[in-house]
Amino acid sequence: DVKVTQSSRYLVKRTGEKVFLECVQDMDHENMFWYRQDPGLGLRLIYFSYDVKMKEKGDIPEGYSVSREKKERFSLILESASTNQTSMYLCASSSRQGVNYEQYFGPGTRLTVT
Amino acid sequence: AQSVTQLDSHVSVSEGTPVLLRCNYSSSYSPSLFWYVQHPNKGLQLLLKYTSAATLVKGINGFEAEFKKSETSFHLTKPSAHMSDAAEYFCVVSVGWNTDKLIFGTGTRLQVFP
Numbered sequence: 001d002v003k004v005t006q007s008s009r010y011l012v013k014r015t016g017e018k019v020f021l022e023c024v025q026d027m028d029h030e031n032m033f034w035y036r037q038d039p040g041l042g043l044r045l046i047y048f049s050y051d052v053k054m055k056e057k058g059d060i061p062e063g064y065s066v067s068r069e070k071k072e073r074f075s076l077i078l079e080s081a082s083t084n085q086t087s088m089y090l091c092a093s094s095s096r097q098g099v100n101y102e103q104y105f106g107p108g109t110r111l112t113v114t
Numbered sequence: 115a116q117s118v119t120q121l122d123s124h125v126s127v128s129e130g131t132p133v134l135l136r137c138n139y140s141s142s143y144s145p146s147l148f149w150y151v152q153h154p155n156k157g158l159q160l161l162l163k164y165t166s167a168a169t170l171v172k173g174i175n176g177f178e179a180e181f182k183k184s185e186t187s188f189h190l191t192k193p194s195a196h197m198s199d200a201a202e203y204f205c206v207v208s209v210g211w212n213t214d215k216l217i218f219g220t221g222t223r224l225q226v227f228p
Binding site: 004031035040041042043044045048050058090092094096101102103104105106107108 | 123146148150156157158159160163165204208214215216218219220221
């Protein structure tokens with residue numbers, strides 16, 4: 001079974017703190033993704049990565065950065081957390097083998113910024 | 115540009131009655147389409163996917179969806195709802211033929227009453 005794990009299920013941070021969200025997948029997938037999920041808005045793509053040290057902006061990258069130093073690990077960084085970044089953050093991975101597009105998701109990190 | 119519209123934000127059914135969750139899509143290419151389900155406090159799980167093979171797609175837990183190009187629809191159905199089907203459902207479309215990005219609908223929350 002594909003497994004995508006995220007470092008924390010719940011996180012509470014203060015405004016202005018630097019926040020790291022970690023994601024690890026064990027299926028040797030090339031692609032990794034970070035989304036945020038908000039009620040009524042569905043999932044919105046923040047950043048994605050096709051390969052190690054490679055990243056591309058998604059639809060809402062402002063206020064976020066990412067790091068992918070190893071194939072299995074994709075980190076989301078909030079340089080200076082703000083209250084409007086309170087949300088559920090979901091990590092996903094997918095394979096580039098064939099035309100598939102199916103993404104596998106982690107359980108999510110619910111981040112609260114106070 | 116590719117997009118999906120989930121026509122109902124909430125659907126309520128009685129246990130044992132049929133389920134219909136509606137999704138329309140817009141795509142410049144022949145799309146790949148997915149339905150994902152998210153149970154409370156759980157990650158997203160793939161229900162089913164359409165990738166230009168059979169237009170009637172069967173998924174897990176008795177769900178199925180039919181790709182109708184003439185109507186640009188990909189509605190999710192189940193003949194008989196079960197209490198365990200209560201969850202949020204997302205209709206998803208691939209962005210294009212040369213990218214692994216997905217676009218998520220805003221979600222439909224399914225309630226099942228005894």
